Amino acid sequence: MGKKKRTAIEPTRQEDYPEWYQQVIRAADLAEVSPVRGCMVIKPWGFAIWENMQATLDRMFKETGHENAYFPLFIPMSFLEKEAEHVEGFAKECAVVTHHRLEPGPEGGLVPAGKLEEPLIVRPTSETIIGAMFAKWVQSYRDLPILLNQWCNVVRWEMRTRMFLRTAEFLWQEGHTVHATEAEAREETARMLDVYATFAEEYMAMPVIRGEKTEGERFPGAVSTYTIEAMMQDRKALQAGTSHFLGQNFAKAQEIKFQDQHGQEVYAWTTSWGVSTRLVGALIMTHSDDDGLVLPPKLAPRHVVILPIYRNDQERSEVLPYCESLRAELEGLSFDGAPLRVQLDDRDIRGGEKNWQHIKRGVPLRLEIGPKDLAQEAVFLGRRDTGEKRSVPRSEFLANVVSLLEEIQQNLFAQALKLQKEHSHWFDDWDAFRAFFTPQNPERPEIHGGFAMARFVDTPAVEEKLKELKVTIRCVPLDAEPKPGKCLFTGEPTDRWAVFAKAY
RNA sequence: CGGGGCGUAGCGCAGCCUGGCUAGCGCGCCUGCUUUGGGAGCAGGAGGUCGCGAGUUCGAAUCUCGCCGCCCCGACCA
Incomplete structure (x- = not known):
């Protein structure tokens, strides 16, 4: 009779979104702090979940002509120093290895010994080390393009961390390519952004x-940075993937050059692009609800879980074979080009508890199978996205x-798109813009804001003004038609406009 | 790295201000019985260097100082 329905996750999204996020991760058994x-x-x-993301992306990379390779975890400090903007961008968050040995300390314990002549940086990204190899490999236009990708870990010494969204070490993939012409490199940059967008929408349903990106938000050392931005359920933006056109910046810094068809020695054009385990965080915050993940x-480790229900050995001996055959038949079906992933969970724990575990872990479909279902040749189906539960004839199921x-995949996408549309607005008025991003209760900010679209000029002055509101320029949409008018922030005439939001 | 909060059993917390029996509670866990179409009930039980280190004191979870970690806000970033 409580006025509030009991939810598996406490607090709810409305009550405390950041805490809800942590609790979902715990309840779904996704990760722990170390x-x-x-x-x-x-x-x-x-x-x-990450492995499923990897498998799909890896296939998409290969379909677009890329090969996997592996480069060292350690980067000599001098490599990082080569590209000025790049150093400045990453210098503040690098883990540095200075010794190669441990020796017993004066009061027990160990002390580092064997100082390295040149410190090694634990890669925050691999442009420099890969560029050094590209410089060796590229001599002729016939060597190009080189289209590589690596799956690895990187380290960025972050001040403030959040599970999956920002950790000191994270897993990712980084694509690095070299091209003979600017047009080709730009095309590659666009192609990979498109791969990411397709993956986000078709697989993550996001x-x-x-x-x-505007100048202030660009990757250090890039000429242009492209992004895919998604809206989380607290209406904040999350940068989910980036693709960089590096121009000849790294080629010049690292002497990646070749002789073209005319025998001229010219610098190559490079790109890089990446997505990380942050996508798992994006997935959580896009679809999960107050009952968990x-x-x-398409990305669920299990599509269907079968939960046998029986009271005694007699019923068990009848129910289990029914479940087994159901599993076998399900595994014979294929979804998204692979066999259905099915689990028969006959662990000896109570049905209700077991059922909730799978709800919290986000399994799309649950089948509760007991004697009644056997008698009716039916299955009792629970659907995670809608919460719907009903009995369905086995054959029909x-x-x-x-x-x-x-349908579930589509529905999740539709729901997320609806949220994004509902909280995206065009602004011509600074006061309205400010009101959009100002919480009602500054002590304990409620979920507010969203994506704001407005005209702007790309100057540091605009970013300063946005800082007060804790809002950032997310991106200038690729399909943005010029809209002549005035910059919302400075009043200067402009036809450019961008998406603004609070961001992770 | 600046501001705030927190750190007591696997999880969530009380106790601390005002130092003193054996450090409690809920959930979870183990055992038994009863249950069984829905996050079970009863009984019994296991589990704690009270974040770490110093100090004050006859005595510290409690007071003081230092350190570490986590969460939130800021700066920075995928």
């Missing part, structure tokens, strides 16, 4: 805005399960 400052342990369920079927998963 004894190492700023670093997380990704647990099997969380890692399985609508994104494709856009270009909600997973889009088997005939429809694949399209049902498709």
